[in-house]
Amino acid sequence: MKYFAVIAIIVLFYSCDHGLAPPPAVEPGFGGTIYFAKGTWPPQDSLVNVWLFASQVYPLDSVKIFSGLLSNPPTIYIYPALDGNLPFFVDSVSYSFKVPPATYRYIGVLQRFRDEINVRSIRVVGVYSTTDNPPLPIPISVGDFQFVPGININVSFHKLPPQPF
């Protein structure tokens, strides 16, 4: 009888837990924290824009950048928006970037330091990477109903990653 009691307890214990379950439908995207190295922020006059970007294409050149931003649907997305900015002169900022489901091969932080609009007026100042030396991009995939957390990016305006163009 003891034996059956033990089996019954195990089965009852087990039956409370169903294991994996599908996650609730969420708006696809990714998020994390951007860390700015202290004391490296440039002067205000060279901070026209600071954006987070996510590109499905890598490597990039000037043609691919503009076609990626302007194509329909785009292959490059900007956060918070083309006419918006990440906050300036902060040590870190959390973000939540809603993007269509896809593999994003190049995620980073972009600084526009001149008013003119061409590749000579922008530079990548941080990149999502698994390695620090050199900090080269690592892709992430966003599923249909998936929000990928933990995409943290280190930015130093004094030590730039390899530029894509």
Add this chain to the structure above:
Amino acid sequence: MKKIITYSILFLACFSTALSQTGTGSISGKVTDAETQNPLAGANVIIKGTFLGAVTNTHGEFKIYKVPVGTYTIEASLIGYQRKLFSGIIIKQGEEYSLSLQLLPAEIQEKEIVVTASRREQGLQEVPVSVSTVTAKTIAERNNITLDDALRYVPGVNLMQDQINIRGSTGYSRGVGSRVLLLLDGLPFITGDTGEINWEAIPTHQVERIEVVKGAGSALYGSSALGGVVNVITKDFSQSPELRFRLFSSLYDKPRYAEWQWTDKPRFNSGAMLTYSDKSGPLGYLVSVGRTVDESYRQNDTYHRWSLYSKLKYDLSTSQNLTISANFVRRTHGNFFWWRDLREATRPADSQLNGNVESNRGNIGFHYKEFVSDKFIYSVKGIYFGNFWRDDSAGNVNNVSASHLFNFEGQATYEIAKSNILTFGVAGNYDKVNANLFGSHPGVGGAVYVQDELELTSQLRLTAGLRFDMQKVSSLPSVAQLNPKLGIVYKLDNETSLRASFGSGFRYPGISELYITSSTNVSQVVVLPNTDLAVEHSISYEIGAGSSITPSVFVDAAIFSNSFDNLIEPLVQIKRYKPDPTSTREVEGPVIQFENVTKARIQGAEVGVKIDWWKKHLSSDVGYTYTWPEDLTEQTILKFRPRHILYASGALTFGNFKSSADVRYVSRIERIDENLVRLAPIIDGEQRVPIKVVDLRFSYDLIDEGLPVRVGFNINNLLNYHYVELIGNLAPVRSFTLTLDGIW
């Protein structure tokens, strides 16, 4: 070829003529339980010092034909009974010697005889290392279609889909060779290209038993025995014409969640196996054919398999026999590598939706064995294992691989004295791989080994062994290895024995790890070759004890420590590389390359308790393994290793009715390969839970109703618990299986 066949026939004819010229008689009889007087079916009755023998039928009867005139000792054995010798059996020409053999029920620890731990037959209590066995009966009752399923309930063993892990030795990395050596009837049986175990190539319904030796075993078996050895021993022939069949059909239940119900149609897994065997005079043969169609519970995961197996054994004399076996498996399989994401866990990623893998695998082997005298026995055996596969996507062939592997071995066992047994031998291998992923490369190796077992006192037994291996792959320099082993068994009394062992293991890098040159169709990342890979090493220590506390309670416990060095893993690095071999420019980016990266130590303890209750109507078997798998390179837990593995099973038997339950718990894998998840990419690949599975089985034997048929009903994953063994792969949902086994 024609000449070989002609010479073979002449060779066999000469021996059979010699045999027929000797005067012969026969031995017949009945084997019964000494306590209940019930006939015992399936008992082995053999004539010592010869290959002559028989297995009792359902009435406990046996007959051994063509026994040369002389005086013999007969040994009768059956699992659960004490082995018994009957000496002074005098056979006269043309006469039938009749025997009535009674066997006494044995205590549990005397049940099993194993052959893998020391390359010869030994009682489990005489073995200095931990050994677990899985019998044909268990495989049939659980309706295991492939052998990896049969190993899921062995203490200390866990499987990540098809990759076996003994006491944390292996982990999981796709494309890296196995760190557990699989033997088929004692010969290495891993693929020539990837160095992996291919479970489907083994005919499950022809398996007599599986022996799992835990700990490094390269001192006897060479490369790949880093974490342990699994030896699959195939069945022998029936003494009279016998037709066996097995039919099964499983219905997959629906997953718990509507999001995972990708089809409204019921999904079945069905199959049939038919085996005919007979022994006519010195010739025994067996032919078996099997067909399995698994529609799967997942999309694009269907599985179609044809298998053909045959075995032929010829008794050249009472002391010589030759066995030839051949096996062929053809399989087509949907290419479900991982799920689309956890919301659609039963659908594959888009890139795998139209993928398909087709494989043809076959082996042919021979085994010649001779008793030169009561004290000296030798055998020569060899096997060819051919492995051909290709994968395609929407009809376009992506990868093609052909590998040919030849293994041969000569072994002798010499009883120097009653207390001193020497085993020694030579082994060799040749393999050739031709694949678009790995290129075209040959490999060749050789080894010599020796082992001495010394009974210092009636209580103390010492085993020492040494093996020297040499391997050369393609144009790379040859690599030599020397591996020792040492074991001690001390019998405190008839019920209790203590054991201690030390052994070392190694694994040569596989051709796939050395030479893989491009990305697979399922990964976005380039994979580069690395011909500088060094050999993996391991050292195992174990102390254990086994004791029959009472005649119906057996306890076995062990503590172990295994250290590993130079473990090969796929490593993601930023490198400059040529996008293709003909390119003149280099690009920089993330690549995967196999590297010797990990130094590890796995320590742990294992305990097993077997109890018989209510005059053996009820039996229970519980095994628990704790491991602390430490990555010494990164100072953290090793990837893909669980800390806790618990198996419990119970069986209730009343006459011809049997019911049993299995419970399996494997703690959540604490660390996985995050780079694999990220780069493959496997969406939600980090999602995992502990494994908690309950299986139920019922069977009824219709033999008393005049039908030699057993009907079985299984419910696997009774609670429909959803889990993954391998990242991004939902394990089977609940299924209901009806089985029919018969013998004519």
